[in-house]
Amino acid sequence: MTTMTATDVQSARPGLRVGTTSEFTLFFRVRPGHGEAIRQALQDLQNSDGYRPGDYRIPIAVIHEARFALFDDDTRLLFATSFDGSWDAYMLDFASKPLQLFAAIFEHVEGYEGLPDLAAVKNFILDAQVTAAAYARNYPGTVKQLRKATALEEAFQRVLDDPGAEGALQNPVLQPLLDQAADA
Amino acid sequence: MTTAPTIPGDAGQAIALDVDDIQAGALSERPSPYVGRYLLLRVDDPRHGRELVRRLAAVAAIGPDTPGSAADAWTTVAFTYRGLEKLGVPPASLAGFAPEFREGMAARAQELGDVGESSPEHWEEPLGSPDVHVAISVLAPDAARLGAVAERARAASDDLGGVEVIWRQDCYQLPSGRTSFGFKDGIGQPDVEGSGRPLRNPTEEPIKAGEFVLGYPDETGSLPPMPSPDVLGRNGTYLVFRKLHTRVAAYRRFLRERAADRAEEELLGAKMVGRWPSGAPLAVAPDGDDPGLGADPARNNAFRYGDDRRGLKCPAGAHSRRANPRDALEHEMSVDTRLHRMIRRGTSYGPPLPAGVLDDDDQDRGIIFVFAGTHLDRQFEFVKTQWLNDGVFIGTPEEKDPLVGGSDGHGTFTIPHRPIRRRLTEKPPFVVTRGGDYLFAPGLRAMRWIADLDT
Known part of the structure; x- marks a missing residue:
C-alpha cells in the first residue's frame, strides 16, 4: 500500500489518499443562533488534553492533525484532518468512538441528531464530506x-x-x- | 419464537438466542478430533433444488444437542447468492442480502488480495464459478459417525436428477491435533452473548449475538441488515469459505535457513503465529511452549496485550495478534475491535508433511477456512484487508501477515527483541488461495420457507 498514490484513488470513495494517509474534509452548516455556542465548544476542545498547542497527543492516534474553522460569520464549519488508513473500512469505528469526542461541537451543526445508528452516522458524514480537489503530503509515513x-x-x-x-x-x-x- | 434457557455464569444472560432455529454449525465448536466433508452442489432444476433444501433442513436440524439423538455430528447447509437465485428466492428478497455476498468471493479477489497465484483464474474448479449453488459441511468426531451423517446428506440428493454434487473435499484433524504448519488452531473464538456456551475469555465482555446471527442487536445497538421477509433472514448467518493451500516445506525451509538451531526455529515460528505449537499464547508464555496452557480452554484464550504494546512478547505483526488484536489498539481511540470479530470454523485437509521433511512433496494440504458472522464487510473483509494484508494499523505499512498476508517473495517480518529487533526478509508466500465463496446459512425455518417457494 505504500506505493499507492493519489492517482490510485478509487473515485467512488470520498477522500483522496497519498501513501498511507487520507484527507478528510467536512463542511457543516451551523444551526441558526448557535454561532457563539460552537465557538465556545471549539475553545473547550482546544483547552482539552491533546488539543492544547504543544500537546501533540490527540486522543485519536491515527490522525496527523485536526483543524476546525468557522467561516461565513460563524454560520459554517470546516473540519479538516489527515488520517492513516482507509476511511471506508474505518467509518463505523469512527462513528463508534472518535465521533463521540466531538459531540459537543457537532450538536451545534445541522443534521446532527445524536447519531442513534450507523445509517444516521453515514448520512451525517457523507452529507458533509467533500473530496479535496488537490492533496499532497510533505512526508511519508503513519x-x-x-x-x-x-x-x-x-x-x-x-x-x-x-x-x-x-x-x-x-x-x-x-x-x-x-x-x-x-x-x- | 422459542427461547433458550439461560444459565447464570455463562455467555447467555442478556438475550435469548433461538438456538433451535440456528444451524448448529454456526455456534457449536467443532469436535476434537474431527473428520469432515464439504460438498458443493449445482442445482439444474429448481423444483429438485427446493426438495433438496426441504430434506436438508431435516438433516441440519439434528445435532449433538438434539434430545434423544445419537447423531454426534454437525451438518451445516448454506447457499451462494446464485444458489438462492436458482432456487427461486424472489428478487425483492435477493436485493436485501449483503452486497459482498451478492457479488461473490471471486469478484472481490482484488480487494481481498487474491491476486497472482491466488487469483480466481487459478482457482480449483468449480470454486468461485457460477455453478456453485449449495454447500454442505458435515463434521463428526470419527469416520463412522461422519459416514452415517454424510450418508443422510448424500441420500438427500440421490433421487433428485436436477441436483448434482460437483465438488467434494474431505478434511480431518491431523494426528498431531494441529494444522499443517504444526500449530493448534481454532482457539481465539469470541464469546457470544446468549449462546449459552462457556465463557473462554474473561478479560472481554461477550460479543453481541447480532454480530454472528441475523435478527438480534449487534455491537452498534442496531439489527444487522437482513433480507425480507423476516423468516428468510432471521437466525441466519453469512459464511466465508476458503480453501487455502499451505506450503509447509517452504515454511520449514524459511525457518531452517534463518534459525541457528531447532529451538530458534520453533521460536521464530511461534513469533509469526503468536502462539506456540501447543496453542499456548506468547502473551502469557513468552519464553517457551507450555503444553498445559495450550491445552487448557479456560486459559489459552484468557489474555490481553495491554502490557506488551511494543510486542516484545508477541509481535504486533504476529498472525493471531493481527487477526484479533484484543486490547492492543484500545488506547488509540480509532478502532473498535468488537466490530471486527470473527467466528472461525476452519478445518485441515490433506496429509501432514512428515516431520523433518524440507522438500515439497506436491501433496495438496492446507486449511478450509470458514468464517461465520453477520457483517462480511466489517468482519471478514475488514480483518483481511486492513489487518492481515496491510500494516498501517501497527505502524509497519510495508509488512503483511507473515502467514496469510500474501507475499511477492520480498515480505518482511519484524520481531521486537531486546537488545535489537530481529527482521526476517525475503519471506516467500506460505499460503495460496485455491478458491472459495461467500455463503448464507439460513435458519431452519428459512430453509423450509425456501423449500416451499413456488416460483
Missing part, C-alpha cells in the same frame, strides 16, 4: 512511524551530546549514523 522517528531522533541527539559519541561512532557498523552526525 503517525505511529513519525512518533517512532521522533523518539529515535531524540535518542540520537542524546548520544551525540555525550563526549564519548565521536569515539563510539567510529565503529564501521555505525557509519550510517556517523554520516548523519555532522549536522544532526
Whole structure:
C-alpha cells in the first residue's frame, strides 16, 4: 500500500489518499443562533488534553492533525484532518468512538441528531464530506512511524551530546549514523 | 419464537438466542478430533433444488444437542447468492442480502488480495464459478459417525436428477491435533452473548449475538441488515469459505535457513503465529511452549496485550495478534475491535508433511477456512484487508501477515527483541488461495420457507 498514490484513488470513495494517509474534509452548516455556542465548544476542545498547542497527543492516534474553522460569520464549519488508513473500512469505528469526542461541537451543526445508528452516522458524514480537489503530503509515513522517528531522533541527539559519541561512532557498523552526525 | 434457557455464569444472560432455529454449525465448536466433508452442489432444476433444501433442513436440524439423538455430528447447509437465485428466492428478497455476498468471493479477489497465484483464474474448479449453488459441511468426531451423517446428506440428493454434487473435499484433524504448519488452531473464538456456551475469555465482555446471527442487536445497538421477509433472514448467518493451500516445506525451509538451531526455529515460528505449537499464547508464555496452557480452554484464550504494546512478547505483526488484536489498539481511540470479530470454523485437509521433511512433496494440504458472522464487510473483509494484508494499523505499512498476508517473495517480518529487533526478509508466500465463496446459512425455518417457494 505504500506505493499507492493519489492517482490510485478509487473515485467512488470520498477522500483522496497519498501513501498511507487520507484527507478528510467536512463542511457543516451551523444551526441558526448557535454561532457563539460552537465557538465556545471549539475553545473547550482546544483547552482539552491533546488539543492544547504543544500537546501533540490527540486522543485519536491515527490522525496527523485536526483543524476546525468557522467561516461565513460563524454560520459554517470546516473540519479538516489527515488520517492513516482507509476511511471506508474505518467509518463505523469512527462513528463508534472518535465521533463521540466531538459531540459537543457537532450538536451545534445541522443534521446532527445524536447519531442513534450507523445509517444516521453515514448520512451525517457523507452529507458533509467533500473530496479535496488537490492533496499532497510533505512526508511519508503513519503517525505511529513519525512518533517512532521522533523518539529515535531524540535518542540520537542524546548520544551525540555525550563526549564519548565521536569515539563510539567510529565503529564501521555505525557509519550510517556517523554520516548523519555532522549536522544532526 | 422459542427461547433458550439461560444459565447464570455463562455467555447467555442478556438475550435469548433461538438456538433451535440456528444451524448448529454456526455456534457449536467443532469436535476434537474431527473428520469432515464439504460438498458443493449445482442445482439444474429448481423444483429438485427446493426438495433438496426441504430434506436438508431435516438433516441440519439434528445435532449433538438434539434430545434423544445419537447423531454426534454437525451438518451445516448454506447457499451462494446464485444458489438462492436458482432456487427461486424472489428478487425483492435477493436485493436485501449483503452486497459482498451478492457479488461473490471471486469478484472481490482484488480487494481481498487474491491476486497472482491466488487469483480466481487459478482457482480449483468449480470454486468461485457460477455453478456453485449449495454447500454442505458435515463434521463428526470419527469416520463412522461422519459416514452415517454424510450418508443422510448424500441420500438427500440421490433421487433428485436436477441436483448434482460437483465438488467434494474431505478434511480431518491431523494426528498431531494441529494444522499443517504444526500449530493448534481454532482457539481465539469470541464469546457470544446468549449462546449459552462457556465463557473462554474473561478479560472481554461477550460479543453481541447480532454480530454472528441475523435478527438480534449487534455491537452498534442496531439489527444487522437482513433480507425480507423476516423468516428468510432471521437466525441466519453469512459464511466465508476458503480453501487455502499451505506450503509447509517452504515454511520449514524459511525457518531452517534463518534459525541457528531447532529451538530458534520453533521460536521464530511461534513469533509469526503468536502462539506456540501447543496453542499456548506468547502473551502469557513468552519464553517457551507450555503444553498445559495450550491445552487448557479456560486459559489459552484468557489474555490481553495491554502490557506488551511494543510486542516484545508477541509481535504486533504476529498472525493471531493481527487477526484479533484484543486490547492492543484500545488506547488509540480509532478502532473498535468488537466490530471486527470473527467466528472461525476452519478445518485441515490433506496429509501432514512428515516431520523433518524440507522438500515439497506436491501433496495438496492446507486449511478450509470458514468464517461465520453477520457483517462480511466489517468482519471478514475488514480483518483481511486492513489487518492481515496491510500494516498501517501497527505502524509497519510495508509488512503483511507473515502467514496469510500474501507475499511477492520480498515480505518482511519484524520481531521486537531486546537488545535489537530481529527482521526476517525475503519471506516467500506460505499460503495460496485455491478458491472459495461467500455463503448464507439460513435458519431452519428459512430453509423450509425456501423449500416451499413456488416460483
